[in-house]
Amino acid sequence: MAMFHRLAARLSPISQRRLTVFRHNRRAYVSLWIFGILFLLSLCAELIANDKPLIMTYQDQWYAPVLIDYPETEFGGFLPTPTDYHDPVIRERLASEGWALWPPIPYSYQTLDMELGRPSPSPPDSRHWLGTDDQGRDVLARVIYGFRLSVIFALVLTIGSLVMGVVIGGIQGYFGGKIDLIGQRLTEIWSGLPVLFLLIILASLVEPNLWWLLGIMLLFSWLGIVDVVRAEFLRARNLEYVRAAKALGLPSRLIMWRHVLPNAMVATMTFIPFLFTGAITTLTALDFLGFGLPPGSPSLGELVAQGKSNLQAPWLGITAFLSLSIMLSLLVFIGEGLRDAFDPRHIQATNTSPTTNHSQRVTHAS
Amino acid sequence: MHPDALLRLEEFSVRFDGISVVDRLSLEIRRGETLALVGESGSGKSVSALGAMNLLPPNADIVGGRWLEDVDLSHLPAKAWYGIRGSRVGFVFQEPMTSLNPLHTVSKQIGESLRLHQGLGGQAARKRARELLEQVQLPRPDELLDAWPHQLSGGQRQRVMIAMAIANEPDLLIADEPTTALDVTVQQEILALLAELRDDQGMGMLFITHDLNLVRRHADRVCVMQQGRVEETGTVTEVFTSPSSEYTHTLLAAEPSGNPTPLDDAKTLLRTQQLSVSFSRPKRLFSRRPPPFIAVQPLTMTVAKGETLGIVGESGSGKTTLAQALLRLVPSQGEINFDGQRLDRLTGNALRRQRSRFQVVFQDPYGSLSPRLPVSSIISEGLRFHFPELDDREVERRVVATLQEVGLPTDCAARYPHEFSGGQRQRIAVARAIILEPELIVLDEPTSALDRTVQKHLVELLRELQARRGLSYLFISHDLSVVRAMAHRVIVLKDGSIVEEGGCERVLNAPRHPYTKRLINAARPVHLA
Numbered sequence: 001m002a003m004f005h006r007l008a009a010r011l012s013p014i015s016q017r018r019l020t021v022f023r024h025n026r027r028a029y030v031s032l033w034i035f036g037i038l039f040l041l042s043l044c045a046e047l048i049a050n051d052k053p054l055i056m057t058y059q060d061q062w063y064a065p066v067l068i069d070y071p072e073t074e075f076g077g078f079l080p081t082p083t084d085y086h087d088p089v090i091r092e093r094l095a096s097e098g099w100a101l102w103p104p105i106p107y108s109y110q111t112l113d114m115e116l117g118r119p120s121p122s123p124p125d126s127r128h129w130l131g132t133d134d135q136g137r138d139v140l141a142r143v144i145y146g147f148r149l150s151v152i153f154a155l156v157l158t159i160g161s162l163v164m165g166v167v168i169g170g171i172q173g174y175f176g177g178k179i180d181l182i183g184q185r186l187t188e189i190w191s192g193l194p195v196l197f198l199l200i201i202l203a204s205l206v207e208p209n210l211w212w213l214l215g216i217m218l219l220f221s222w223l224g225i226v227d228v229v230r231a232e233f234l235r236a237r238n239l240e241y242v243r244a245a246k247a248l249g250l251p252s253r254l255i256m257w258r259h260v261l262p263n264a265m266v267a268t269m270t271f272i273p274f275l276f277t278g279a280i281t282t283l284t285a286l287d288f289l290g291f292g293l294p295p296g297s298p299s300l301g302e303l304v305a306q307g308k309s310n311l312q313a314p315w316l317g318i319t320a321f322l323s324l325s326i327m328l329s330l331l332v333f334i335g336e337g338l339r340d341a342f343d344p345r346h347i348q349a350t351n352t353s354p355t356t357n358h359s360q361r362v363t364h365a366s
Numbered sequence: 367m368h369p370d371a372l373l374r375l376e377e378f379s380v381r382f383d384g385i386s387v388v389d390r391l392s393l394e395i396r397r398g399e400t401l402a403l404v405g406e407s408g409s410g411k412s413v414s415a416l417g418a419m420n421l422l423p424p425n426a427d428i429v430g431g432r433w434l435e436d437v438d439l440s441h442l443p444a445k446a447w448y449g450i451r452g453s454r455v456g457f458v459f460q461e462p463m464t465s466l467n468p469l470h471t472v473s474k475q476i477g478e479s480l481r482l483h484q485g486l487g488g489q490a491a492r493k494r495a496r497e498l499l500e501q502v503q504l505p506r507p508d509e510l511l512d513a514w515p516h517q518l519s520g521g522q523r524q525r526v527m528i529a530m531a532i533a534n535e536p537d538l539l540i541a542d543e544p545t546t547a548l549d550v551t552v553q554q555e556i557l558a559l560l561a562e563l564r565d566d567q568g569m570g571m572l573f574i575t576h577d578l579n580l581v582r583r584h585a586d587r588v589c590v591m592q593q594g595r596v597e598e599t600g601t602v603t604e605v606f607t608s609p610s611s612e613y614t615h616t617l618l619a620a621e622p623s624g625n626p627t628p629l630d631d632a633k634t635l636l637r638t639q640q641l642s643v644s645f646s647r648p649k650r651l652f653s654r655r656p657p658p659f660i661a662v663q664p665l666t667m668t669v670a671k672g673e674t675l676g677i678v679g680e681s682g683s684g685k686t687t688l689a690q691a692l693l694r695l696v697p698s699q700g701e702i703n704f705d706g707q708r709l710d711r712l713t714g715n716a717l718r719r720q721r722s723r724f725q726v727v728f729q730d731p732y733g734s735l736s737p738r739l740p741v742s743s744i745i746s747e748g749l750r751f752h753f754p755e756l757d758d759r760e761v762e763r764r765v766v767a768t769l770q771e772v773g774l775p776t777d778c779a780a781r782y783p784h785e786f787s788g789g790q791r792q793r794i795a796v797a798r799a800i801i802l803e804p805e806l807i808v809l810d811e812p813t814s815a816l817d818r819t820v821q822k823h824l825v826e827l828l829r830e831l832q833a834r835r836g837l838s839y840l841f842i843s844h845d846l847s848v849v850r851a852m853a854h855r856v857i858v859l860k861d862g863s864i865v866e867e868g869g870c871e872r873v874l875n876a877p878r879h880p881y882t883k884r885l886i887n888a889a890r891p892v893h894l895a
Contacts, residue, residue: 014738014782240734244798247693248748249721258747262738 021341028337035330042148049105049141052085056100058093086111105129107138109145109298121306121313131315133306139316143323145298150327153210154279158272160218165225166261166268172226173233173264174256180230191223203291210293217282221275228271232264266342273335277328284324300324370396371435372538372570373418378430380410380417380594388414389594390430395538395570400561402573402585402602404617406817407788410594411574415540419455420447434538453483456531458524458560460543466515466523472499473511476530483534498529503559520681521552525559532563539564542574549680549844550888557584576817578617579889582606590614620818622825622851626870627833629854632670635838636692636724636806640664641700643684643691643862661687663863664700669806672832674839676853676870678846678885684862685842689808692840693726705805722752725799729811731791735783741794742779745769748802768801773827789820793827800831808840813848825851846889850874858882 023029047054052065058075071080076093083090085100094100107113107128113136116122120136130139172183199216202208236242237260245255286292287301288308300320307317371394380388388410395401403411416422418432418439432439434454442450451457459465466475476498477491486494492511499507502525515523524544531539541560545553561584564571573585581588581602588605590597590613597611609615642665644658662684669675677685691698694709694717702709704724712720728734735744745768746761756764766776772793783791792812799807809828813821825848831837841852849856849870856873858866858881866879877883 240728240730241736243695244726244728244734244795245736245747246695247721247726248751248798248802249718250747250751251715251718254751258739259736262736 018341025337031333051108051111053100057098157279161222165222169226169229173230270339376431381427399586400571402581405591409591456536458541636669637703639701676849676856679859683859722802724806725804
């Protein structure tokens with residue numbers, strides 16, 4: 001916490017006030033912490049849910065199967081393929097000639113549990129805390145990996161569309177005139193393209209993977225940001241301090257970067273959390289329809305689809321519902337908090353009234 | 367207590383979240399008189415008036431007695447206030463641009479208050495609104511009834527505001543800086559109108575202003591405030607001829623004084639030839655493009671080294687546009703010759719490199735500094751771009767030296783603009799300009815947003831810098847007393863063209879053009895006998 005305070009002290013007064021407003025919003029603040037912890041945990045998904053031991057000894061030698069793929073021949077198998085540590089033969093050998101430290105969930109998102117005593121999908125028990133899906137894969141492991149994949153997808157998509165939107169919107173707004181006119185018409189035409197159909201067509205042409213999806217989504221998701229950024233730049237380019245910077249002889253890119261962008265980012269920042277939730281929802285929807293990530297990937301949308309086709313196994317649907325709704329609610333709460341923190345009226349209300357500011361200003365007048 | 371007292375405040379105090387803004391104010395306004403509440407910005411003038419009428423936000427804590435004739439205002443239920451505000455007390459605010467609803471026509475704005483307080487509707491309200499427009503001496507009242515606020519000039523809007531304020535024949539009129547946003551000639555007309563209406567209807571008037579000149583002309587009694595406290599109360603003659611308080615003395619002496627250091631024959635730094643600026647007007651569908659709007663007519667002028675050229679004119683006369691054309695911030699036609707170089711032919715990087723030689727200080731001290739950068743980066747920004755060879759220590763040394771030169775404490779380099787007062791911000795803007803060691807600085811109304819006492823100091827600083835560095839100034843202002851203190855020569859602009867030109871003393875003392883005469887008359891302080 002001490003570091004946090006030191007960091008806060010280095011921020012500009014406006015940012016400091018925003019930080020205070022955000023921290024006073026308990027719901028948003030707690031949501032941010034919960035979401036941050038969940039995301040950090042999911043980043044270490046390989047250490048939490050994996051079908052390989054974290055660390056082990058075999059014949060007095062140390063192995064770290066999480067990091068390195070050992071061929072099965074290493075442990076007395078016959079084939080030089082990567083070791084299946086769930087194989088009864090291998091397990092027996094490991095148990096007799098060493099020991100292994102397993103992750104808390106000894107299944108990865110694509111591990112098929114061959115020793116499941118009953119038909120899959122199997123209900124939750126001590127072996128699979130949230131049960132298995134219709135292919136005998138551990139649901140909890142898939143949720144953890146799926147959460148990570150969704151968040152990373154949304155993160156990259158948000159950052160990417162932010163960069164594209166700010167650059168394109170900034171150029172249109174700052175230069176105005178013909179550039180703005182032509183740019184606006186082009187973005188309007190571009191936004192008329194049907195994204196969903198493009199994705200469906202793509203799914204039949206290539207094997208869609210994460211990067212294909214990201215690329216296609218990125219081509220369209222910046223459109224929402226352009227309007228906001230363009231409006232802010234249009235407004236800011238006539239402000240006196242921007243004119244003063246022009247009169248100083250600064251080149252346009254420096255003016256845009258140092259003077260206009262910081263002020264335009266306020267409006268854009270409030271947009272980000274909703275872009276984020278939008279990205280997660282889109283990915284889930286595509287997976288649900290089957291046009292998304294390749295089969296076998298840990299995806300929440302696929303879990304929803306399984307829940308729909310296996311109504312006799314309610315743990316699938318309930319898990320998908322809960323994990324999605326908790327994640328999206330947390331993000332919306334954070335987004336609300338951010339929006340309030342960046343709202344100038346809110347800052348004024350928590351601070352003193354404008355009239356008193358006025359009198360304070362005069363007391364240290366020159 | 368005077369038998370005619372209309373509004374009476376006794377030991378009236380306002381606090382915001384524990385901070386005292388108005389401290390034990392006592393005053394009374396009688397029928398048929400104008401009481402002026404004078405003070406610099408932040409002295410609590412407006413807060414007092416708004417507080418007396420219960421118009422402050424809920425975090426204001428108001429104590430003390432207030433009476434409107436025999437009505438005790440301090441314990442009035444919310445409902446009863448509706449019968450007082452707008453009916454017995456009328457308001458005229460400062461900003462005519464924002465105090466009218468842009469989506470309502472004039473007749474609707476005025477009619478609203480007629481309907482609420484007198485129950486007038488339809489044709490009756492329209493008829494009364496027309497009468498009121500006549501009363502405030504607006505030309506063509508029939509047309510103006512259906513005009514939208516954006517079709518009116520600032521003075522006309524203020525007249526509409528006054529019509530709304532007097533619509534219900536109030537006993538008391540509160541005019542909060544009613545003319546600050548207007549040109550000097552319009553100011554005089556509006557204040558004369560207010561005085562006439564006051565006499566006609568036997569109103570009392572509370573006139574809030576920072577402009578002592580206006581007080582001298584238009585008020586009967588005056589109450590001087592400083593930081594929430596009353597410094598002095600008395601008749602205008604008393605206060606202006608023999609002020610009893612120290613503060614009133616400084617206020618009265620705050621008129622910018624002195625003259626610029628006289629100039630020997632110096633060589634020409636800037637010369638324009640047939641410089642003009644025009645803006646094309648939007649083309650309507652299926653019609654020809656209308657002729658462009660000419661903001662600056664072709665004009666020829668010169669500025670010598672070390673000279674201050676004052677540019678005077680009312681709003682809309684093209685002063686600022688001319689300055690921006692000279693700075694190459696708006697496109698223009700014609701020749702701009704700066705120290706033997708054709709500025710109008712330079713573009714791109716070549717122009718940017720030259721920009722360090724001519725700098726600008728803008729009018730609004732709150733808008734011209736980027737709120738997100740500390741003062742040191744604001745000042746050093748141009749330096750770092752134009753002289754990339756300087757290392758950090760050298761840049762810092764120059765920033766500190768420049769801060770000292772403009773009279774700011776050196777420890778303010780790390781602070782942000784919002785921590786400074788208007789006068790200090792304007793000094794920061796000056797520092798940003800002079801650190802590049804320019805030869806010409808365009809000063810676009812640098813003092814008009816500042817209090818008189820602060821203006822005086824800034825003018826002194828600018829003159830000092832000019833003497834020390836041999837700077838040339840292009841000084842744009844509508845305030846003739848500041849121009850007198852700054853300029854060697856003056857040009858008077860009207861509708862984009864020069865109507866008069868000459869030495870500052872000559873133009874201001876013996877104007878030839880009727881427009882200049884009118885301008886000077888309106889601004890001339892009236893000396894009491």
